Amino acid sequence: xxxxxKKSGKxxxxxxxxxxxxxxxxxxxxxxALAGLLFRNEDRHVTAEALHEEAAKAGVRVxxxxxxxxxxxxxxxxxxxxxVVDSGCAYFDTxxxxxxxxxxxxxxxxxxxxGETISVSNVPAPPKGMAVDRVDxxxxxxxx
Amino acid sequence: xxxxxKKSGKxxxxxxxxxxxxxxxxxxxxxxALAGLLFRNEDRHVTAEALHEEAAKAGVRVxxxxxxxxxxxxxxxxxxxxxVVDSGCAYFDTxxxxxxxxxxxxxxxxxxxxGETISVSNVPAPPKGMAVDRVDxxxxxxxx
DNA sequence: AACCAGTTTAGAACAATTCAAAAGAGATTC
DNA sequence: GAATCTCTTTTGAATTGTTCTAAACTGGTT
Numbered sequence: 594x595x596x597x598x599k600k601s602g603k604x605x606x607x608x609x610x611x612x613x614x615x616x617x618x619x620x621x622x623x624x625x626a627l628a629g630l631l632f633r634n635e636d637r638h639v640t641a642e643a644l645h646e647e648a649a650k651a652g653v654r655v656x657x658x659x660x661x662x663x664x665x666x667x668x669x670x671x672x673x674x675x676x677v678v679d680s681g682c683a684y685f686d687t688x689x690x691x692x693x694x695x696x697x698x699x700x701x702x703x704x705x706x707x708g709e710t711i712s713v714s715n716v717p718a719p720p721k722g723m724a725v726d727r728v729d730x731x732x733x734x735x736x737x
Numbered sequence: 738x739x740x741x742x743k744k745s746g747k748x749x750x751x752x753x754x755x756x757x758x759x760x761x762x763x764x765x766x767x768x769x770a771l772a773g774l775l776f777r778n779e780d781r782h783v784t785a786e787a788l789h790e791e792a793a794k795a796g797v798r799v800x801x802x803x804x805x806x807x808x809x810x811x812x813x814x815x816x817x818x819x820x821v822v823d824s825g826c827a828y829f830d831t832x833x834x835x836x837x838x839x840x841x842x843x844x845x846x847x848x849x850x851x852g853e854t855i856s857v858s859n860v861p862a863p864p865k866g867m868a869v870d871r872v873d874x875x876x877x878x879x880x881x
Numbered sequence: 882a883a884c885c886a887g888t889t890t891a892g893a894a895c896a897a898t899t900c901a902a903a904a905g906a907g908a909t910t911c
Numbered sequence: 912g913a914a915t916c917t918c919t920t921t922t923g924a925a926t927t928g929t930t931c932t933a934a935a936c937t938g939g940t941t
Contacts, residue, residue, distance in 0.1 A: 763917095763918065763919075765918090765919065765920080767919080767920070768919090799920085799921095800920065800921050800922070802920075802921070802922080802923095803919080803920055803921075806919085806920085824928085824929095825928080825929080
């Protein structure tokens with residue numbers, strides 16, 4: 594994942610289309626464009642609003658509703674992870690591997706912490722009939 | 738904290754008033770009533786809406802705006818902890834000690850995990866100029 | 882080219898939360 | 912105990928982030 598070769602523009606569009614298709618989603622103009630923005634370079638953290646703006650700036654006309662739909666579909670398909678760090682605003686992370694985050698409360702910025710770094714031990718067994726879905730760790734930081 | 742003796746009704750009101758005053762807040766009827774509901778028995782997790790309803794049922798007339806204000810003031814005063822587990826709804830926890838949570842995604846229920854149970858190690862140093870405010874661990878669980 | 886199911890769109894609807902202005906109530910002073 | 916001052920509460924409107932809806936559109940197939 595982190596050892597990802599940079600792709601040329603055309604090559605990128607192809608892999609992007611394939612990615613959408615592989616997720617079982619019809620490769621529409623909008624989904625390909627959004628996937629293009631999301632999976633272009635390194636790992637990213639976006640909000641729906643931010644991605645919507647970014648698409649607009651890139652000259653792609655997509656409605657906000659579609660951005661929301663697409664982010665959720667990608668998440669469901671395992672292409673994105675939803676990160677909850679703030680009630681009132683949903684973040685989506687292109688890094689789908691096991692890892693954690695620094696959250697800068699001041700400006701809402703998210704920073705990845707590689708998955709091998711932090712270790713969480715002694716997570717107790719959940720109540721009868723329940724199973725652990727995932728363990729989220731958020732390190733909230735502020736100006737020193 | 739957990740070895741808290743149960744208080745009689747009157748005694749409870751007194752300690753409640755004192756608690757509000759000690760937090761540097763004027764002990765108004767509303768704040769005392771809400772503190773009364775919050776710090777009555779064991780640890781609790783509430784949303785603003787839930788506490789508002791609860792107050793109504795208890796015959797206390799408080800506006801929703803005041804519930805929000807009060808929850809935030811109590812949080813700022815260190816009487817409550819805000820727990821972020823769901824974008825779209827804020828939880829407040831009367832347990833202000835170091836501890837973590839199970840979060841039942843299905844119904845939005847929060848369950849305390851005692852502070853000594855889970856251990857998180859190797860939290861990396863935050864970026865230059867930043868300091869760790871706190872480390873939140875949420876164990877998301879679902880029906881097995 | 883025609884067709885259908887799946888998509889997108891704009892705008893309305895919604896839910897949680899905050900804001901603003903006016904009325905109300907602790908605390909303090911006389 | 913009334914006047915007063917400041918902090919609080921209230922109501923209802925405003926905001927924000929997100930979802931819904933119905934109609935228009937489009938990718939894929941025939």
